[in-house]
Amino acid sequence: MFDVVLKFIMMLIVIFGSVFLGLFFKGIDRILSAKMQRRIGPPLWQPFYDVRKLMIKESVIPKGSIKWIFELFALVSLTASILILFYIPILGKSILGNSGDLVLIIYLFIFPGLSLVLGAFSSNSSYSNLGGQRLIINMLGYEFPLAIICLTPVWLVYKKGFSNIFSLNTIYEHNVWGLTSPLGIIGLLLESIVVFFVIAGELSKTPFDIDTADSEIAGGVLAEYSGRNLAMFYMAEAVKMIALASLFIALFFPWNIQGNFGIMFLVYLLKIFFIIFISSTLIKTVTSRFKISRLTRFYWGYLSLFAIIGFLFTL
Amino acid sequence: MQIIWQPKIALIFFLLIFFIIYFFYLSGEKKYKKDTFQTMAYFSGKTPSQNIKLQNIYWGFFEDFKKLYMFLAKIQKENSNDYIFLFILGSIIFLLALSL
Amino acid sequence: MINFIFLTVIFLIIIGLFGTMFKKNLIKLAMSINIISNGVNLFLISLGYRQGGIAPIFTNAPNLKMVSPTPQALILTNIVINLAVTAFLLSLSILIYKKEKKL
Amino acid sequence: MTSHLIILIIAIPLLGAFLLPLLNKFGKRIKYFWLATVLGLTDIFSFFLYLLIIEKGEVVYTLGAKFPLLVSPQGFPIRIILEADALSGFLSFIFLSIIFLIFIYSLKILSNYSFLDKFYVLYLLLTVGILGFLFTGDFFTLFVFYEISSITTAGLIAFFRSEECFKSAFHYLSLFAVGSLFLLFGIGILYSEYGFLNMGIIAKVLQFSFLDKVALSLIASSLLLKAGVFPFYFWKPEAYKVSPISAILLSIISSLSAIYILFRIFLGVFGVNLIFGWILILFSIFSIFMGIFLAIKENNIKKILAYLAISELGYIILGISSGIVMLNNDFGFKAIQGGLFHMVNDILDIGLLFLIIGVVIYITKSKNVLEIRGFGHKYPWLAGFFLLGVFAISGMPPLNGFASKIIIYESVFHLSPVLTIIGILGSILILAILIKIFAIIFLGISPEKYQPVPKTAMAVIFVFAILMISIGLFPGQFTSFFINPAAEALVSQQNYICK
Incomplete structure (x- = not known):
């Protein structure tokens, strides 16, 4: 009985912790990108104010849209992104580690994007329809390099002959960098560069934000969302940032200094900050948006090319 | 410990999280002014017809594979001569591959 | 002598395949399918051939040498099936002709 | 009774198909009742067959023999044999229960079309074709069931009697006529080398010569054509475009049975x-x-x-x-x-x-x-x-x-x-x-x-x-x-x- 209660408390901690962390890092991200463009930027707690304000505002259901799809998928996107965190080993074993593995996580990452697309299509405005189509194209794009990157550590663990190679715990315990030849190290370096672009793509940050392109289709996917539904998507995107960063920490950057729990958590936060800074803040301010037709070519052409080369190096 | 995909645990946790968030979701504002101008979809320019054509929805995706689609459309015309030709071609390829 | 039969079989099948692949007319197509079927039947018949054997009817068979009966059983069913297929093809081409006025 | 299960599963839909036009004279109610009993009965029999196989292992049934389940003294039956093991029993149960569900589905959906009894005759014959694929023990019955299912599918494609349906039915039937002749040619080659037709014996005596490769490629390409996989998929979109919904579902099931028999031949007869x-x-x-x-x-x-x-x-x-x-x-x-x-x-x-x-x-x-x-x-x-x-x-x-x-x-x-x-x-x-x-x-x-x-x-x-x-x-x-x-x-x- 006791461990059920413990698990329940752990679950509560993870839920509210991930939302808090996500919004916190979103605030840092906005401040840093503002500083990089020589403007002051919003206060640190701006995302929390946004969420509170959204919760108070009216949540409008557009006239032609289907009410239950419109609202259900706002909730589903947040729950799916939080559920991912249950399967990722953050500081040791993951909470549900023994009942799910890497393929499950790749599929769980589709849920938030999918519910965004369904919400956009169901809100019956041509801007959100366009945004939804572009988001699907974006999802089709980044899935290919994502699959290659996630499967290289599995291949390395498989080559070393460990058992149940697909579970994230085994990958997390055996540091991926130690398993390969020097050529493999170069390959993994190449792959970690691709990692940052994939994270930027999955969070649809600037070079890949064809779906919420403010200048072209006025808010795109979330054009018709307001009030608490928009708050759900806002938080889902923040949690997804944390989940993605911690997934790639578990796969590619698992080093950690042995200290008590506090220090290890601090190092973990620093690593997340490092990844989010490069993948979303740096790339966002440096590059500009892709044309739609060039996007697939970039994903399936250059990004997956580098990923495959990296993978071949590790063979 | 062998990883076996247990869907029940995933579903239970999914529902638990869903209820906790739904509990938080209820604290948000529910009312909105029905059938007012507020619920009309946002259009900046001339308001087009309510439904836009979703047929060629993956325009961006096609652009890069235009040549491939042209080729595929060309070889697949719907008459039995082409069907039988493709069938014989396929079985010859199969035989050659098998006899390597 | 045997390979002479196999030559005709191959020849028949190639004509049939040529007919199906390049002839637009539906009736010609049905006919060429018939030709292929006859070619395959000829091939099956030639398998059961015995030197100087007689037709495999059991009444006067005990003293004389019979041709092996199994391929003949196969061909009977194949002819019936081919009849059904050609009949169906021709009735379909009639219906198509009724609607489209050209085959 | 349990010894005749396999042949009953194939015979009852066949009987049902032929009696249907007769019963149609007495009115719609009786026709649907007859169809429901035929399909329901076969479904229940296939479940009993599966239980029989689970406890007693493989079942070999020679048609027409006095003691169908006994293998004749020389060790191999000359006649046509049906075989059912755990895989084909399981698949037949799953397929039959889904075919029964599709029948109930199409009761109302297709009710406003004429010639419905003709539709259900083809429906039952296609089920016979699928079951034939699952239970054949020898190559020639495989060829016969291949023909049955391709003719009935062509009939189902042409069911809506529009000009477009006739054309695609013609294309389908001409393609599958050639496909079945390829299959027969492959079987002929195997028969010419080994003199046997049923798969069990050929698997024992087979050496993998070039002629066997030709035979295997012919048989495999005609079965892949039936399954509609990569090199031979071109006929499927046109065939599905015009045929009624329940016919599409049935032809999906027949593609799966073609895949089953393909792997049965590939693994059982030709070995790995x-x-x-x-x-x-x-x-x-x-x-x-x-x-x-x-x-x-x-x-x-x-x-x-x-x-x-x-x-x-x-x-x-x-x-x-x-x-x-x-x-x-x-x-x-x-x-x-x-x-x-x-x-x-x-x-x-x-x-x-x-x-x-x-x-x-x-x-x-x-x-x-x-x-x-x-x-x-x-x-x-x-x-x-x-x-x-x-x-x-x-x-x-x-x-x-x-x-x-x-x-x-x-x-x-x-x-x-x-x-x-x-x-x-x-x-x-x-x-x-x-x-x-x-x-x-x-x-x-x-x-x-x-x-x-x-x-x-x-x-x-x-x-x-x-x-x-x-x-x-x-x-x-x-x-x-x-x-x-x-x-x-x-x-x-x-x-x-x-x-």
């Missing part, structure tokens, strides 16, 4: 050879991508689902053939399990989507369904089930598609990681296509007036959804009871060869 396995893996990869590439461009709903059916078959063949290629380590067996499990999931997923599209066509009575229909407003249940089907096909976690795909991915990874990447990419592309269809049909505004959905159709869709969710949530129990004995039966070659 790696070239054939690798060719099939290559074909499955191409059919996954070809199906998706052509589906993205298409605008006719039935054609899109036909292409998706092709890419789902690609997954099944990917699982089974890569399992065969690496049979020596234990992951090969897991891959075959994944492939067979995906066979069952695939019928349910694609079936559910076709059922809902059938209801949409029944309500809108329009040929091109892919205009903005706004069905989500007035038919929330249909929209919900369609979404369920979309998630299941693309393998979203809690549903049955994921349960079988994860087995395939993880066991295929040991062969080469490229296959897993292709699999994951394929399912996200399938998801993208189906989201587009869902958005077009169910979301958006349209002046669609409400028509009540037929009760029977809704009940069958509900049963499909329940089956999918329950298999998705309890994959362990389902595999252990059904799939494991079936996979062992496919793999173990010795008891297949005549004892």
Whole structure:
């Protein structure tokens, strides 16, 4: 009985912790990108104010849209992104580690994007329809390099002959960098560069934000969302940032200094900050948006090319 | 410990999280002014017809594979001569591959 | 002598395949399918051939040498099936002709 | 009585098909009652057969012999023999119960068409064709059942009596006439070398000479044509475009039975050879991508689902053939399990989507369904089930598609990681296509007036959804009871060869 209660408390901690962390890092991200463009930027707690304000505002259901799809998928996107965190080993074993593995996580990452697309299509405005189509194209794009990157550590663990190679715990315990030849190290370096672009793509940050392109289709996917539904998507995107960063920490950057729990958590936060800074803040301010037709070519052409080369190096 | 995909645990946790968030979701504002101008979809320019054509929805995706689609459309015309030709071609390829 | 039969079989099948692949007319197509079927039947018949054997009817068979009966059983069913297929093809081409006025 | 189970399962639908026009004279009620008893009875018999096989192992039945279950003294029967082992028993039970459900579904959906008794005669004959594929013990009955199913499918394609249907029926029948003659030619070659027709004996005496390769390639290409996989998939979109919904579902099931007999011949008769396995893996990869590439461009709903059916078959063949290629380590067996499990999931997923599209066509009575229909407003249940089907096909976690795909991915990874990447990419592309269809049909505004959905159709869709969710949530129990004995039966070659 006791461990059920413990698990329940752990679950509560993870839920509210991930939302808090996500919004916190979103605030840092906005401040840093503002500083990089020589403007002051919003206060640190701006995302929390946004969420509170959204919760108070009216949540409008557009006239032609289907009410239950419109609202259900706002909730589903947040729950799916939080559920991912249950399967990722953050500081040791993951909470549900023994009942799910890497393929499950790749599929769980589709849920938030999918519910965004369904919400956009169901809100019956041509801007959100366009945004939804572009988001699907974006999802089709980044899935290919994502699959290659996630499967290289599995291949390395498989080559070393460990058992149940697909579970994230085994990958997390055996540091991926130690398993390969020097050529493999170069390959993994190449792959970690691709990692940052994939994270930027999955969070649809600037070079890949064809779906919420403010200048072209006025808010795109979330054009018709307001009030608490928009708050759900806002938080889902923040949690997804944390989940993605911690997934790639578990796969590619698992080093950690042995200290008590506090220090290890601090190092973990620093690593997340490092990844989010490069993948979303740096790339966002440096590059500009892709044309739609060039996007697939970039994903399936250059990004997956580098990923495959990296993978071949590790063979 | 062998990883076996247990869907029940995933579903239970999914529902638990869903209820906790739904509990938080209820604290948000529910009312909105029905059938007012507020619920009309946002259009900046001339308001087009309510439904836009979703047929060629993956325009961006096609652009890069235009040549491939042209080729595929060309070889697949719907008459039995082409069907039988493709069938014989396929079985010859199969035989050659098998006899390597 | 045997390979002479196999030559005709191959020849028949190639004509049939040529007919199906390049002839637009539906009736010609049905006919060429018939030709292929006859070619395959000829091939099956030639398998059961015995030197100087007689037709495999059991009444006067005990003293004389019979041709092996199994391929003949196969061909009977194949002819019936081919009849059904050609009949169906021709009735379909009639219906198509009724609607489209050209085959 | 239990000894005659196999032949009864094939004979009862045959009898039912021939008596149907007679009974049609007495009125519609009797016809439906007769059909329900025929299909229900065969379904129950197939379940008893499966139980019989589970406890007594393989069943060999020689037609026409005094003691059908005893193998004649020389050790091999001359007559036509039927064989049923755990795999074919399991598949026949699954297929028959789904055929029974489709029959109940099409009670109302097809009720406003004339010549319905002709439809159900072809329906029953196609079931006989499918069962024939599952239970044949020798090559020539395989050829006869191949012919039966291709003629009946051509008849079903031409059912709507429009000019377009006649043309596609003609194309279908001419193609499959040539296909069946190829099959007969291959069988002739095998007969010329070994003098036997039934598979059990040929498997014992077969040496793998060049002539055998020619025979294998002929037989395999005609069966792949029936299955509609990569090199021979071109006929499927046109055939599915015009045929009625229940006929499409039946031809999907007959494609699966063609895949079953292909692997039965490949493993049982020709034994494990790696070239054939690798060719099939290559074909499955191409059919996954070809199906998706052509589906993205298409605008006719039935054609899109036909292409998706092709890419789902690609997954099944990917699982089974890569399992065969690496049979020596234990992951090969897991891959075959994944492939067979995906066979069952695939019928349910694609079936559910076709059922809902059938209801949409029944309500809108329009040929091109892919205009903005706004069905989500007035038919929330249909929209919900369609979404369920979309998630299941693309393998979203809690549903049955994921349960079988994860087995395939993880066991295929040991062969080469490229296959897993292709699999994951394929399912996200399938998801993208189906989201587009869902958005077009169910979301958006349209002046669609409400028509009540037929009760029977809704009940069958509900049963499909329940089956999918329950298999998705309890994959362990389902595999252990059904799939494991079936996979062992496919793999173990010795008891297949005549004892």
